[in-house]
Amino acid sequence: MKKMIDTDLLVIGGGAAGLCAAAEAAGAGARVTVIESDLHAGGQLVKQTHKFFGSKDEYAGTRGFKIADILLDEINSLGDKVEIRTNTTVTGYYPEEGFFTAMKGEEEYYRIKAKKTVVATGAQERLIPFPNNDLPGVYGAGAVQTLMNVYGVVPGKKVLMVGAGNIGLIVSYQLRQAGVEIAAVVEAMPKVGGYWVHAAKIRRLGIPILLRHTIVEAFGDKVIEGAVIQELDDKFSLIGEPRTIECDVICMAVGLTPTTELFWQADARMLYCPQLCGHVPYRDETMRTSHPDIWVAGDASGIEEASAAMVEGRIAGHSAAKALGLPVREESFKEYWTRLDHLRAGEVGEKIRGGICQVLVDGWEA
C-alpha cells in the first residue's frame, strides 16, 4: 500500500448526512474528500422514489432521489472544494498512525490522512431467522429497492412483506407501482410502526396488513413458493392456525441497525441504545464523538430519518470546519438545532428523544 491521500476533512459515506456535512464544511472553505462505497453518491436517497416527509427546509414533498441531486448540485456549485470518490470503501482505521485505509473497486488500495473526519456510514438491514430463509427469493427491503428503483428490475410476481414500519409500507407501495402483487404485509406489533398515512395508502389499493402476525417459515423446492404465517398474542406467542400464503418473494423489512465498525476501531465511546436501534457513539452537541477528530452524523448515529440525517450532517460539517480553524456562521449552529428539535418534537420523535438523551454528552474533556 503506497498511495496516501491528504485532505482537510474526510467524509465517510456519501448519503444524505455525508453530502450535507461535505457541503457545509466546503461552504466554510474546507477541502473535503467524500468516500462512498456505491457507484454513485446519495445513499438511501437514491432509492427513494416517493415524496419525502419533513419540513420545507429538508425538502419535504420532494422525491428522495431528487434530494440527492439537489445536494450534489450544491456541492458542485462550490467549485473543486469537494472531491467525491465513489466505488471506494473505507476498510479500516489505524489509530496509532491516524490514517484510514480505502479500497477502490476490488484491487486498488490506498491510505487517507485527514485532519478531521465525519463518519456517516448509514445503516445495515436486520434479518429475522425462520426455517428456509436461505431459499432464493428471500430479500431484504433494501435489496428490493435497489433492484427496482436503481436497476429497474422487479424481484418477482407476488410478495409477502414482513414488517409494517415505514420501509415495509413504502416498499410495498413501490412494488405495487412496479406492477408486483403484495400478498400481505405482516406485522408483529398491534399497530403499524410506520406513518399511518403510508399504511392507508396501500390499504386502499387492497393490500392487507395483518397486525400481530409473523412469518413462521418459508417453503419451496429450489426457490420460494410460499410462506407460513401465524397470529401472535400480546406476549408474542404463536396462537391460532398457521396459514399458507403463496408468494415467490419474501421481503424482510424488520429494521435497520447503525453501521459503526469504524467507531469501534477508533475506540470511540459507544452505547447500546435500543431506541436508536443498536450500538452508537456518544456525541456532544456538535456531533463530535469521544475521539477528538471524529464526528458522526445520520443513521450511523441512530436510525432516524433523512431529514434529521441532513441536519446532523450540517452540524457535523459546521463543527468540523470550525475545528479546522475556518470561519463559520455561528448562528447556523443554533438554527440547525432548532430544526432538529422540531423534527423530533412529535410522538414519533419520542423514541428518538429518549435515545438521544442517553448518548448526548455536555462536552468532552480537553
Add this chain to the structure above:
Amino acid sequence: MGCTCNSSDKEKLFCSGVLVDNRPGAVLPPQDAWEKKKGGYVIIECPQRIPCNPCATSCPTGAVVPFVDINDVPAIDYDKCTGCALCVAKCPGLACFVVDLTYGADEAVIKLPYELEPKPVKGARVKCLNRVGDEVSDGEVFAVTEPLKDHTTVVSVVIPKKLVGEIRAIKVVC
C-alpha cells in the same frame, strides 16, 4: 393518535391504516356549506402527529391552517379553501382529496392523487375503491392533471354522491 388497540375491531382496523371515524386530522367538511360550494372542499385524512407539513406550506390560500408545530395534524379553514387540489398533488402521504358536491343531483366529483400505471384518460370508466380496496362503484374520469409536473397526477372522477365518504382510490381497467 390515541390508539387503543386492544379495544374494538374498529380500532384494530384503524391501527392497520383504515380510517373508521372522523377524528382530529381527518374530518369531513360542514355539510351545508359543502353542498353549495362550487369547486368543492378539501378532505384530509391524516390523523397521526408526524413531522410533516407540505399540505399547509403548499396551500396557496392558507386553508390548511399554518402549523405551529411541524407535528400538528392538519386543520381546515373552509372559508379559504378553493378546491384547487394543490395539496392533493403535494402531500407525500397521498392523504388529501377534494370533493365537489355541486356536480349533479346524484353525482359528485372527487379529485384524488394517483401514482400508478397506466394513467387513466379523460372519459374512461374506472373502478372506484373504498379504504380497503374493495370496488364499490364505477366512475367516469372527468379530468387528469399533473399540477406540479412531478408524476403525481390528480384525477377527477365522477362518482355517486352517496359514496363520497367511502371512495378514496380508483383502479384503471383497460
